[in-house]
Amino acid sequence: MKQFMSFVRKEFLHIFRDRTTIAILLVLPLLNLILFGYAITTEVKNSKIAILDPSNDALTRAIIDKLAHSEYFTINKIIHHPSEIDEVFKKDRLNMVVVFSSNFYEEAAHTGNAQVELITDGTDPNTARVIASYASNIIASHLAGLSKIEKIPFQINPQVKLLYNPQMRGAYNFVPGVMGMILMLICAMMTSISIAREKEFGTMEILLVSPVKPIFIILSKTIPYFVLSLVNLTTILVLSVFLLGVPVAGSLFWLIVFSLLYIFVNLSLGLLISSLVDSQLVALLISGMVLMLPVIMLSGMMFPVENMPEFFQWISQIIPAKWYIIGVKKIMIKGLGVSSIIPEIIVLSTMGILLITASLKKFKYRLE
Amino acid sequence: MPERVIDSMEKVIVADKLTKKFGDFIAVDHISFEVERGEIFGFLGANGAGKTTAMRMLCGLSIPTSGKGLVAGYDIHTQSEKVKRNIGYMSQKFALYDDLTVAENIRLYAGIYGVKEKEIAPKTKELLLRLGFDNERDTLVKSLPMGWKQKLAFSVAIFHEPKIVFLDEPTGGVDPVTRRQFWEMIYEASDRGITIFVTTHYMDEAEYCNRVCVMVDGRIDALDSPRNLKIQYNAQNMDEVFQQLARNAKRTDAI
Amino acid sequence: MLPIEVKNLYKNYFPAKSGKFAGIGNPVQHSGETATVETGLSFSVSKGEIFGIIGPDGAGKTTLFRILTTLILADRGTATVDGFDVVKEYKEIRKRVGYMPGKFSLYQDLTVQENLNFFATVFNTTIAENYYLIKDIYQQIEPFKNRRAAKLSGGMKQKLALCCALIHKPSVLFLDEPTTGVDAVSRKEFWDMLKQLKNQGITILVSTPYMDEANLCDRIALIQNGQFLTIDTPAKIVGQFGKTLWTVQSDNMSRLLLDLRAVKQIESCFTFGDSHHVTILNDQFTKTDLHKILHEIGHTNVEINEINPTIEDCFMELSKHS
Numbered sequence: 019m020k021q022f023m024s025f026v027r028k029e030f031l032h033i034f035r036d037r038t039t040i041a042i043l044l045v046l047p048l049l050n051l052i053l054f055g056y057a058i059t060t061e062v063k064n065s066k067i068a069i070l071d072p073s074n075d076a077l078t079r080a081i082i083d084k085l086a087h088s089e090y091f092t093i094n095k096i097i098h099h100p101s102e103i104d105e106v107f108k109k110d111r112l113n114m115v116v117v118f119s120s121n122f123y124e125e126a127a128h129t130g131n132a133q134v135e136l137i138t139d140g141t142d143p144n145t146a147r148v149i150a151s152y153a154s155n156i157i158a159s160h161l162a163g164l165s166k167i168e169k170i171p172f173q174i175n176p177q178v179k180l181l182y183n184p185q186m187r188g189a190y191n192f193v194p195g196v197m198g199m200i201l202m203l204i205c206a207m208m209t210s211i212s213i214a215r216e217k218e219f220g221t222m223e224i225l226l227v228s229p230v231k232p233i234f235i236i237l238s239k240t241i242p243y244f245v246l247s248l249v250n251l252t253t254i255l256v257l258s259v260f261l262l263g264v265p266v267a268g269s270l271f272w273l274i275v276f277s278l279l280y281i282f283v284n285l286s287l288g289l290l291i292s293s294l295v296d297s298q299l300v301a302l303l304i305s306g307m308v309l310m311l312p313v314i315m316l317s318g319m320m321f322p323v324e325n326m327p328e329f330f331q332w333i334s335q336i337i338p339a340k341w342y343i344i345g346v347k348k349i350m351i352k353g354l355g356v357s358s359i360i361p362e363i364i365v366l367s368t369m370g371i372l373l374i375t376a377s378l379k380k381f382k383y384r385l386e
Numbered sequence: 387m388p389e390r391v392i393d394s395m396e397k398v399i400v401a402d403k404l405t406k407k408f409g410d411f412i413a414v415d416h417i418s419f420e421v422e423r424g425e426i427f428g429f430l431g432a433n434g435a436g437k438t439t440a441m442r443m444l445c446g447l448s449i450p451t452s453g454k455g456l457v458a459g460y461d462i463h464t465q466s467e468k469v470k471r472n473i474g475y476m477s478q479k480f481a482l483y484d485d486l487t488v489a490e491n492i493r494l495y496a497g498i499y500g501v502k503e504k505e506i507a508p509k510t511k512e513l514l515l516r517l518g519f520d521n522e523r524d525t526l527v528k529s530l531p532m533g534w535k536q537k538l539a540f541s542v543a544i545f546h547e548p549k550i551v552f553l554d555e556p557t558g559g560v561d562p563v564t565r566r567q568f569w570e571m572i573y574e575a576s577d578r579g580i581t582i583f584v585t586t587h588y589m590d591e592a593e594y595c596n597r598v599c600v601m602v603d604g605r606i607d608a609l610d611s612p613r614n615l616k617i618q619y620n621a622q623n624m625d626e627v628f629q630q631l632a633r634n635a636k637r638t639d640a641i
Numbered sequence: 642m643l644p645i646e647v648k649n650l651y652k653n654y655f656p657a658k659s660g661k662f663a664g665i666g667n668p669v670q671h672s673g674e675t676a677t678v679e680t681g682l683s684f685s686v687s688k689g690e691i692f693g694i695i696g697p698d699g700a701g702k703t704t705l706f707r708i709l710t711t712l713i714l715a716d717r718g719t720a721t722v723d724g725f726d727v728v729k730e731y732k733e734i735r736k737r738v739g740y741m742p743g744k745f746s747l748y749q750d751l752t753v754q755e756n757l758n759f760f761a762t763v764f765n766t767t768i769a770e771n772y773y774l775i776k777d778i779y780q781q782i783e784p785f786k787n788r789r790a791a792k793l794s795g796g797m798k799q800k801l802a803l804c805c806a807l808i809h810k811p812s813v814l815f816l817d818e819p820t821t822g823v824d825a826v827s828r829k830e831f832w833d834m835l836k837q838l839k840n841q842g843i844t845i846l847v848s849t850p851y852m853d854e855a856n857l858c859d860r861i862a863l864i865q866n867g868q869f870l871t872i873d874t875p876a877k878i879v880g881q882f883g884k885t886l887w888t889v890q891s892d893n894m895s896r897l898l899l900d901l902r903a904v905k906q907i908e909s910c911f912t913f914g915d916s917h918h919v920t921i922l923n924d925q926f927t928k929t930d931l932h933k934i935l936h937e938i939g940h941t942n943v944e945i946n947e948i949n950p951t952i953e954d955c956f957m958e959l960s961k962h963s
Contacts (some may be wrong), residue, residue, distance in 0.1 A: 026760040035750040222748035227740040432824040559850040561697035573895040587824040593914020
């Protein structure tokens with residue numbers, strides 16, 4: 019035990035002596051939250067739109083007014099004939115045309131057949147999808163408001179996807195993503211790099227030719243990064259609640275327990291990587307390219323998994339971060355109970371056990 | 387153009403009270419010496435005696451705090467680019483790119499030192515023939531035996547016919563036979579008029595030099611031929627000379 | 642039971658980095674239908690002996706050290722350290738040997754004191770427990786005990802590494818090229834320390850590419866291309882040279898080299914610092930004869946002396962026949 023503690027102490031010394039790295043690791047969550055929160059926003063603001071309103075009645079004017087006053091849209095053009103639509107996109111480079119059916123109020127009030135067509139520019143499908151749902155959301159909520167007052171059976175088209183994020187705010191989506199990414203970065207990447215460093219600098223050679231159980235050397239590496247990831251977890255949660263206004267809707271306790279499980283999976287992953295590689299560079303490349311990219315691209319953090327080609331959906335199943343992000347969304351954003359994340363817990367536990375077994379099996383107590 | 391007359395007393399390195407300070411620390415302390423054309427000049431000293439700093443200044447990599455240095459006729463302070471063009475460099479630690487072939491390495495260095503494009507191919511061919519490497523043209527350097535690598539590295543370092551070649555511990559770890567072949571190449575180069583500047587802390591390498599200087603605490607404490615030094619210090623070999631000189635060092639282990 | 646016993650040790654080893662043979666022993670040579678049987682290295686080291694493995698880079702020194710320190714496995718042959726088998730009883734060996742790898746392998750970002758403390762706990766001991774053993778060495782680095790290892794000079798690093806390897810009072814000490822890259826004064830101090838340790842009864846296996854360090858060992862094995870050229874005391878190896886050896890000097894040394902090689906009575910001629918070493922084919926050829934020849938072709942200030950060979954002369958002579 020004394021041996022183990024002196025190893026852990028040494029690891030902390032390494033971390034604290036390397037000022038640049040520790041600074042980066044501690045500032046990383048902050049940077050990421052700012053980056054995703056303010057710079058790489060998936061929200062679309064001030065989209066330029068045109069209106070084609072043949073009915074021009076009280077209801078359509080009210081809806082147009084709502085759209086005009088929303089921060090998402092500016093109305094740049096009013097057109098009068100469907101033949102002008104093409105020009106709107108090609109010449110004026112607007113993002114969307116809102117087309118009301120004729121006799122809109124009459125139809126809405128009596129037959130429930132009033133139609134709004136949202137025509138968007140499909141060349142940028144992400145923006146198109148986002149602004150279309152903003153618009154339909156604004157229209158639907160206006161109609162919903164009316165139906166309460168006038169008791170008229172307006173047709174309402176609820177947007178299920180936006181239920182927990184009525185304004186579709188990006189923060190609700192990326193906070194779990196950033197948690198998944200940073201915890202993985204600290205645990206898997208830093209652990210594997212720090213073990214690879216012992217091999218590269220030759221100190222592993224001396225440690226192997228000593229009575230220390232090799233497994234101690236490895237396990238002692240995980241402790242500091244475990245602590246560091248807890249610090250980062252706290253930072254992210256505090257920042258997201260107080261800076262971004264994303265509250266922890268469900269149980270904080272289960273959120274933390276679930277995060278610990280995820281940390282364990284990633285530490286095991288780091289150990290596995292380190293037992294396979296001999297240099298820091300390769301460790302960095304593997305954890306950077308092979309782990310980070312899929313987490314960003316495929317975990318559902320940036321792009322919804324449902325919209326991916328089947329092949330990538332299939333790959334995303336083996337990415338621990340994907341399961342973690344789903345689970346965090348359930349507890350933290352939706353406020354569901356622990357029973358709702360049982361599938362995610364089972365998947366992550368299985369992954370963790372497989373990874374730790376593999377990395378212990380793979381561990382070499384000689385140089386080759 | 388008249389042919390250049392080889393002046394045997396031509397000075398290719400002149401150091402005049404060359405000094406380098408790092409803060410309060412005087413790494414090189416007013417050293418003065420001259421090296422003649424074609425001379426094999428050994429530069430010895432314990433760790434931290436200031437060898438590396440002095441050599442860096444002479445290569446134009448580091449600006450002297452005070453004093454003057456002329457290398458190949460150019461001022462090391464104001465004409466360092468010209469100095470760099472007229473010197474070659476080889477070190478035991480880094481010499482050639484392992485993952486390039488023999489020919490690629492030669493090409494690379496020829497390019498770096500601005501050898502004319504049309505001269506590269508015939509000179510490469512001639513070099514490989516002379517070394518007996520003509521079959522190894524496209525061999526990766528990493529699969530060459532250690533000794534071959536070293537010979538190739540030296541040939542590459544003098545490929546652009548520099549006036550001076552700096553060798554940093556050139557033959558550590560090489561087997562004795564190859565080592566001698568290597569020194570024979572150095573003698574040959576020196577006969578052709580190339581000046582050889584060797585830094586080493588292996589005293590048997592020092593024995594091969596025409597003259598050696600021993601640095602102690604940033605100063606030059608001895609400068610003469612190995613034979614004269616051995617007589618002067620009443621020593622059997624250069625190692626004994628060195629031990630006597632370096633024993634007086636005050637900062638052997640400080641950096 | 643001898644501290645180190647090696648029998649017919651063979652390893653075919655091509656490190657991925659260079660792809661060159663860096664193994665030990667003589668690999669099977671298939672020439673036509675007959676295949677010569679592979680032979681390995683055999684030697685033993687007695688208690689309290691300083692045994693030197695001397696040979697150039699790539700000769701297999703590090704491979705041998707790594708097999709004996711249980712870091713890699715040999716293909717064939719057996720080896721015991723302190724009576725324990727390097728394969729089956731590797732855990733016992735790891736408890737009782739000290740090892741200093743070729744590359745400086747301590748933590749550069751930890752201080753002298755922190756490194757030493759750390760390795761003490763690794764070996765389940767304390768600095769105080771075996772202080773007497775490292776005292777002489779440690780006192781030299783003590784003034785810098787709060788300095789990080791990265792900031793030490795080469796000689797200091799080497800002393801610290803030796804302290805760390807000694808902290809648990811090992812019975813056998815493996816030093817792989819401890820003096821490479823270290824200046825002549827520190828090297829001398831280092832060998833003096835090894836003498837002290839030998840007096841404490843510690844057995845030392847040390848490797849070096851520098852032939853001039855051979856005389857500081859009790860016995861040496863000269864190694865090249867994974868094979869021993871000879872194993873004996875330095876004095877006996879020199880005594881078995883069996884040829885007359887002269888040093889020859891003149892005013893023009895590089896011409897002299899070529900001229901000497903052209904003399905048919907001369908068997909070999911190599912540069913040796915400020916003179917050339919020459920072996921001759923038969924004893925009828927005298928120094929006077931050579932003087933005459935050299936004088937005729939215009940050499941001035943010719944000096945010829947008969948000398949005892951150095952280990953380097955022996956190495957070259959032996960490697961000729963291997």
